[in-house]
Amino acid sequence: xxxxxxxxxxxxxxxxxxxxxxxxxxxxxxxxxxxxxxxxxxxxxxxxxxxxxxxxxxxxxxxxxxxxxxxxxxxxxxxxxxxxxxxxxxxxxxxxxxxxxxxxxxxxxxxxxxxxxxxxxxxxxxxxxxxxxxxxxxxxxxxxxxxxxxxxxxxxxxxxxxxxxxxxxxxxxxxxxxxxxxxxxxxxxxxxxxxxxxxxxxxxxxxxxxxxxxxxxxxxxxxxxxxxxxxxxxxxxxxxxxxxxxxxxxxxxxxxxxxxxxxxxxxxxxxxxxxxxxxxxxxxxxxxxxxxxxxxxxxxxxxxxxxxxxxxxxxxxxxxxxxxxxxxxxxxxxxxxxxxxxxxxxxxxxxxxxxxxxxxxxxxxxxxxxxxxxxxxxxxxxxxxxxxxxx
Amino acid sequence: xxxxxxxxxxxxxxxxxxxxxxxxxxxxxxxxxxxxxxxxxxxxxxxxxxxxxxxxxxxxxxxxxxxxxxxxxxxxxxxxxxxxxxxxxxxxxxxxxxxxxxxxxxxxxxxxxxxxxxxxxxxxxxxxxxxxxxxxxxxxxxxxxxxxxxxxxxxxxxxxxxxxxxxxxxxxxxxxxxxxxxxxxxxxxxxxxxxxxxxxxxxxxxxxxxxxxxxxxxxxxxxxxxxxxxxxxxxxxxxxxxxxxxxxxxxxxxxxxxxxxxxxxxxxxxxxxxxxxxxxxxxxxxxxxxxxxxxxxxxxxxxxxxxxxxxxxxxxxxxxxxxxxxxxxxxxxxxxxxxxxxxxxxxxxxxxxxxxxxxxxxxxxxxxxxxxxxxxxxxxxxxxxxxxxxxxxxxxxxxxxxxxxxxxxxxxxxxxxxxxxxxxxxxxxxxxxxxxxxxxxxxxxxxxxxxxxxxxxxxxxxxxxxxxxxxxxxxxxxxxxxx
Numbered sequence: 001x002x003x004x005x006x007x008x009x010x011x012x013x014x015x016x017x018x019x020x021x022x023x024x025x026x027x028x029x030x031x032x033x034x035x036x037x038x039x040x041x042x043x044x045x046x047x048x049x050x051x052x053x054x055x056x057x058x059x060x061x062x063x064x065x066x067x068x069x070x071x072x073x074x075x076x077x078x079x080x081x082x083x084x085x086x087x088x089x090x091x092x093x094x095x096x097x098x099x100x101x102x103x104x105x106x107x108x109x110x111x112x113x114x115x116x117x118x119x120x121x122x123x124x125x126x127x128x129x130x131x132x133x134x135x136x137x138x139x140x141x142x143x144x145x146x147x148x149x150x151x152x153x154x155x156x157x158x159x160x161x162x163x164x165x166x167x168x169x170x171x172x173x174x175x176x177x178x179x180x181x182x183x184x185x186x187x188x189x190x191x192x193x194x195x196x197x198x199x200x201x202x203x204x205x206x207x208x209x210x211x212x213x214x215x216x217x218x219x220x221x222x223x224x225x226x227x228x229x230x231x232x233x234x235x236x237x238x239x240x241x242x243x244x245x246x247x248x249x250x251x252x253x254x255x256x257x258x259x260x261x262x263x264x265x266x267x268x269x270x271x272x273x274x275x276x277x278x279x280x281x282x283x284x285x286x287x288x289x290x291x292x293x294x295x296x297x298x299x300x301x302x303x304x305x306x307x308x309x310x311x312x313x314x315x316x317x318x319x320x321x322x323x324x325x326x327x328x329x330x331x332x333x334x335x336x337x338x339x340x341x342x343x344x345x346x347x348x349x350x351x352x353x354x355x356x357x358x359x360x361x362x363x364x365x366x367x368x369x370x371x372x373x374x375x376x377x378x379x380x381x382x383x384x385x386x387x388x389x390x391x
Numbered sequence: 392x393x394x395x396x397x398x399x400x401x402x403x404x405x406x407x408x409x410x411x412x413x414x415x416x417x418x419x420x421x422x423x424x425x426x427x428x429x430x431x432x433x434x435x436x437x438x439x440x441x442x443x444x445x446x447x448x449x450x451x452x453x454x455x456x457x458x459x460x461x462x463x464x465x466x467x468x469x470x471x472x473x474x475x476x477x478x479x480x481x482x483x484x485x486x487x488x489x490x491x492x493x494x495x496x497x498x499x500x501x502x503x504x505x506x507x508x509x510x511x512x513x514x515x516x517x518x519x520x521x522x523x524x525x526x527x528x529x530x531x532x533x534x535x536x537x538x539x540x541x542x543x544x545x546x547x548x549x550x551x552x553x554x555x556x557x558x559x560x561x562x563x564x565x566x567x568x569x570x571x572x573x574x575x576x577x578x579x580x581x582x583x584x585x586x587x588x589x590x591x592x593x594x595x596x597x598x599x600x601x602x603x604x605x606x607x608x609x610x611x612x613x614x615x616x617x618x619x620x621x622x623x624x625x626x627x628x629x630x631x632x633x634x635x636x637x638x639x640x641x642x643x644x645x646x647x648x649x650x651x652x653x654x655x656x657x658x659x660x661x662x663x664x665x666x667x668x669x670x671x672x673x674x675x676x677x678x679x680x681x682x683x684x685x686x687x688x689x690x691x692x693x694x695x696x697x698x699x700x701x702x703x704x705x706x707x708x709x710x711x712x713x714x715x716x717x718x719x720x721x722x723x724x725x726x727x728x729x730x731x732x733x734x735x736x737x738x739x740x741x742x743x744x745x746x747x748x749x750x751x752x753x754x755x756x757x758x759x760x761x762x763x764x765x766x767x768x769x770x771x772x773x774x775x776x777x778x779x780x781x782x783x784x785x786x787x788x789x790x791x792x793x794x795x796x797x798x799x800x801x802x803x804x805x806x807x808x809x810x811x812x813x814x815x816x817x818x819x820x821x822x823x824x825x826x827x828x829x830x831x832x833x834x835x836x837x838x839x840x841x842x843x844x845x846x847x848x849x850x851x852x853x854x855x856x857x858x859x860x861x862x863x864x865x866x867x868x869x870x871x872x873x874x
Contacts, residue, residue: 060640061747126565141836147744148776149816151551151600152831154840158596179646202506208617242689288588292506316587343590361590366578371592377842
């Protein structure tokens with residue numbers, strides 16, 4: 001059964017009723033990312049789709065407040081009208097997960113969806129100025145606000161980001177937005193092996209050129225996007241002369257790695273949405289780790305589990321596809337990562353595998369206890385998305 | 392006057408024994424218990440409030456911090472963590488029954504990693520020393536609180552500190568990747584790491600800005616960024632605060648991303664100019680300093696664009712720096728402002744934030760409220776993000792003047808909240824704004840935050856009497872300890 005309340009009070013009422021009846025609730029926005037995290041078992045569903053308005057937009061303050069159910073598409077249209085954009089370039093998971101519907105702001109925040117620009121402008125959590133939310137007791141609460149700087153009380157708004165709706169139902173989100181650049185160009189070096197490519201990206205990122213995205217697509221993956229060999233990619237922005245100057249400096253700094261060419265296509269949406277792994281039946285993992293550790297880890301996983309991989313965030317974000325099998329090679333992936341530090345999340349796999357394998361990086365015991373206590377502090381009856389983050 | 396809780400005499404009675412046991416954890420000279428030496432720790436930057444602690448301990452290692460916390464916990468002694476003691480909000484004000492745990496000896500750079508653009512430090516290191524460690528290689532640490540020469544990274548994490556250049560680079564939470572934290576029970580845990588995103592709940596965002604109430608951060612992994620080739624400011628003078636405020640919004644709306652956008656009102660201009668002789672015009676109501684960075688050509692183009700955007704607002708003064716000497720001169724008055732005002736009077740520096748669109752009205756009402764209390768207020772602040780720093784001038788030796796200054800400060804902060812802003816943009820709540828929290832949040836909202844504190848510090852032993860109104864926290868803590 002699904003409720004689609006069109007007021008915040010309506011959300012709170014549903015929650016209070018659910019507490020009284022001990023009915024667990026599944027929370028959804030557009031339903032495009034329901035396959036992320038662990039499967040939820042809940043008798044009722046609350047959809048935020050009807051809470052889809054803009055509360056406030058002040059382009060001169062780079063500030064936008066919108067309800068959680070607003071679609072990212074509608075949001076983007078509004079921002080485009082003022083030549084602005086979201087800072088964190090949220091991925092669209094539909095192609096990768098094979099889902100329909102429209103991604104919403106609340107969904108993107110709940111799963112902390114951050115794209116290539118995260119490298120330069122921060123993650124979804126860094127864009128959040130404030131939230132209104134309903135906790136697991138049905139209290140409507142505010143945290144943070146709509147001003148750019150705010151240290152009044154604990155930073156609960158950021159905590160809500162990536163909590164997968166397990167701590168509260170976020171109804172409204174205040175965000176910092178940013179101007180679009182006049183010029184956006186992508187430059188590429190062809191044919192680098194992974195290790196050299198990551199060093200090249202680090203070299204570029206050590207330059208004051210405000211590189212807004214940095215990725216490396218090894219040979220097989222790059223072909224999916226129409227490259228003929230491995231592609232090491234940088235996105236450069238600014239006004240016309242500024243972008244030209246930045247490309248000139250990067251060309252010079254990277255000359256040892258090969259020729260830097262401006263390419264005509266824009267690969268960043270495909271990289272953001274992991275299109276290279278869309279439409280097949282392999283398991284997909286997302287690894288957050290130190291860029292410098294990534295090439296060796298990827299080499300080992302190619303060897304051990306036949307993984308295919310590519311790198312975003314200068315190498316700090318590694319996407320891996322491998323045979324799903326019974327456990328999506330969880331052991332091999334987490335063991336290799338444990339040796340160097342970082343965390344792995346299983347992004348795509350069948351419900352059966354996601355129920356059997358820890359989707360999120362298992363926490364050490366004391367942190368797992370903290371997580372459980374924190375969940376209780378916000379949702380004492382355990383009715384919000386039970387099981388989504390942990391069993 | 393802000394009240395502090397009544398100290399627990401049963402704890403104070405155990406003072407000598409606790410000092411002795413602390414001396415088994417750290418070398419004897421790192422436990423301070425002589426009255427004249429404790430005085431150095433009796434206050435922080437909010438020096439109207441003073442209270443020497445029971446003891447001070449200055450550890451060298453995370454393991455020692457853990458042992459100290461365990462000892463204090465077993466004896467029921469509250470701990471007040473302290474970085475460099477520069478808090479303007481009383482964030483490290485001791486209680487008479489507390490041990491101050493000072494990080495001042497823990498200043499090492501543990502690792503610099505240019506390949507991943509991170510630095511790992513002990514949290515007693517000063518903010519500026521972090522930049523100092525990586526500057527020769529062309530990097531810097533972005534958050535730049537104006538106390539950066541003295542303030543410690545541990546304090547920056549506790550308060551989620553910002554600074555003039557946060558408009559472009561963000562505040563501490565946006566530049567913090569991981570911490571080693573000693574929990575309230577002495578356990579040592581790692582949150583985050585050298586990678587960009589942590590898994591699970593975002594504990595790091597709770598820890599940053601928690602004012603030392605959730606644990607004691609002893610090590611931190613910070614992002615470092617490549618330094619710009621150069622930077623240059625431009626100065627604009629306006630006939631009214633309203634027009635200056637509109638110009639700020641126009642610059643931001645135009646997509647020009649200055650690294651700093653500083654605002655000074657007439658009283659601040661006059662005082663600073665008389666003191667620093669920066670060449671500021673004295674016949675304007677408001678000054679804007681706009682700084683951009685990049686190569687010479689980039690800087691020129693950006694400043695030209697900014698000048699064009701501001702032109703329709705008819706600035707009465709336009710000064711564009713063309714070299715380092717001129718840049719220094721433009722900044723001289725702004726940088727001297729606090730010192731110059733300090734020469735004239737004692738002052739309270741507030742830290743409210745308001746939406747930019749409310750700026751003119753807030754400045755107008757600030758002047759009216761100041762007149763009502765018969766006090767002078769100068770405004771010097773980060774305009775790009777609406778972070779106001781009204782400086783209320785008063786006589787610290789005159790109790791009546793002190794009382795009025797505090798009341799005016801509270802009125803101004805209430806005004807910020809009314810205008811959809813907040814009590815504090817970068818200084819933190821500490822004791823200073825603790826009782827005002829109920830103007831920003833309702834009781835339920837604060838109780839939800841207190842429930843977070845319960846998770847990390849079930850007995851409420853870390854940094855007591857900060858952040859939450861005593862009327863809420865004291866009965867809450869009594870209930871918990873009884874249960």
